[in-house]
Amino acid sequence: MSILQNVKDLVRSRSIHVSYVDVGSCNGCDIEVLACLAPRYDIEQYGIYVHNNPREADVLLVVGAFTPGWEEKLKGLWNKIPEPKAAIAIGNCPISGCVFDRRGSYVDPPVAKHIPIAAEVPGCPPRPTEILQAILSIRDSVFAEWEVKRK
């Protein structure tokens, strides 16, 4: 492996930009993602920056069961994120639809049908520490040696 690749890996592992998108949740998972920002969990000490701009994001956190309003939009959003990228499903909602996946509801889970999901964090809602751990654990498998793997 070249030195350049090593440098790239090192830099990437300490600079992950996160964007989150809510595709029809109950807000429970939403605020747990937000709680990661709190000084107690301090997401920035791992070099993770949360801001809601898909165009400069590396990791997309998907929250919520899939509602019809996102039918055309989520794909477009996913395409706007530059490579290398990964999506993490937070909570039961994007995984199975949680309590909403019943007859008569409008949702259409799982989200994996619509965009590729790299990791899933079950829970209703998961704790902030679990969300943090998920982001950190996909860091190496997705971003390290990305150029090598792509070839």
Added chain:
Amino acid sequence: MKRTVDVNIPLGPVHPCFKEPVRLKCETRGERVIGVEVELGYMKKGIERIMKGRPWQEVMFLAERVCGICSVIHNMVFIEAIERISGIDVPKRAAFLRVIANELDRMQSHLLANFSYCYTIEHETLAMYLLDVRELVMDELERLTGARVTCAYIIPGGVRCDIRAEDQATLRISLDRIESDLHRYAKMFETGPMIALRSKGIGILTQESARRSHAVGPTARGSGINVDMRTLHPTYQQLGFVPVVRKDCDNHARIMVRFDELFASIRIIRQCLDTLQKGIIRGGGICKAGEIRYSGEAPRGELTYTIKTDEFGRITDIQIQTPSIMNIEACCHEMIVGVDSIADVTSTFVSADPCIACTER
């Protein structure tokens, strides 16, 4: 209606300032915003449709998931509506425990709302302070109910678990700490000159227009309307609750109402702990058929459940009117119209504490 506009500026659905997807289409003339159209539909899950025909044991958990930020009050209003229909009594101790859980939930919700506002006007220091205090409140909520969010603490005829003597002691210590911290932060907000520039006199919601769009909660109380459903609740009446009202009608007033309510909540919890009697925490009863319209005060305002049940305790008809519906409407059609620049649109929108998840259900 056709109007001359210079530029149409759509904000959202994914926007750095909005926590939830909503699309605001602002019509501007120069820098001034002359009209806003709201586009929802990104969160429509159809909870009411799922609820119909299910027993209350299931609907109870669904009701909690209408909104994750204020889950305790949804739980409480739904369960109390069921209790009113079936004539179930609540033990004294349980009634006070409910109030404690509810006020802790209100505190974390208000802290989150004020955090979002400070974050939106780019005062990150204060925002992070508030988020840190919120974690203390979440700890207490978890110690009391067993979960951070969606705790299903309140059940018909009482509450799920008791509070131990040592937990009461820690709760009191935490409250002291939260109060002393909050005093500092509230003062920072109230007297900060930069904050005043961004929030005083911006996003005016006059009393009359608040009435017209039926604004509720801190949004209405910031405009001098004295509405608070807690004054009608028997347990709060025992505690001698008085609502907080401010008359400035702008963003600053709304945030300060929330700060004041935080202190009021701390007082209420202390009062509850003082008056807590020994006794059972769960009575009994049978859920019966009936129809009721019951309201409670959520952190964002008046929350109304219209419920119809049959004799097996199944929900045959339900409609939830959440406070955010009225507040977002008041915000978008009255407050934002006339603000001086697009930069104020986001902060004004956030000052009404919008929650899209419960708006669309």
Added chain:
Amino acid sequence: MSGWLYEQDLMVQKYHILIATRHDRILRTIASDVGIGVQELRKTLIERLDMILLENLPARYEAAIAADQKGDDLVALALGRYIFSTGIPLVRESRMDEILRTTKERLDRGTPRPEAIAAGKALIREAILQ
């Protein structure tokens, strides 16, 4: 109005809002009140109002009724003045005042009350549908 960058057809979403229990009840009350078909009223509402207003329909309706009852104008109460002009903004306020004036003139000229009110309602219907 200039065009938007990307636009979604919101018809279905708006319809989903209107078929909720309380919305439906209020819609039917209004429809039978002014004598418009339910589907036709739905279509008008969907075309004229934005989504948050549709969600807020029951609350606004109640606030408007309260405002109507507070005033002592019986004709305005019977016609539902605030309901159609400020509560559910389907009729422009100036037009509503005009209708109110015509109805009152009719009453002064000695037309029986039910007849005059019915004529006023017909005017409102026209204003809504135009």
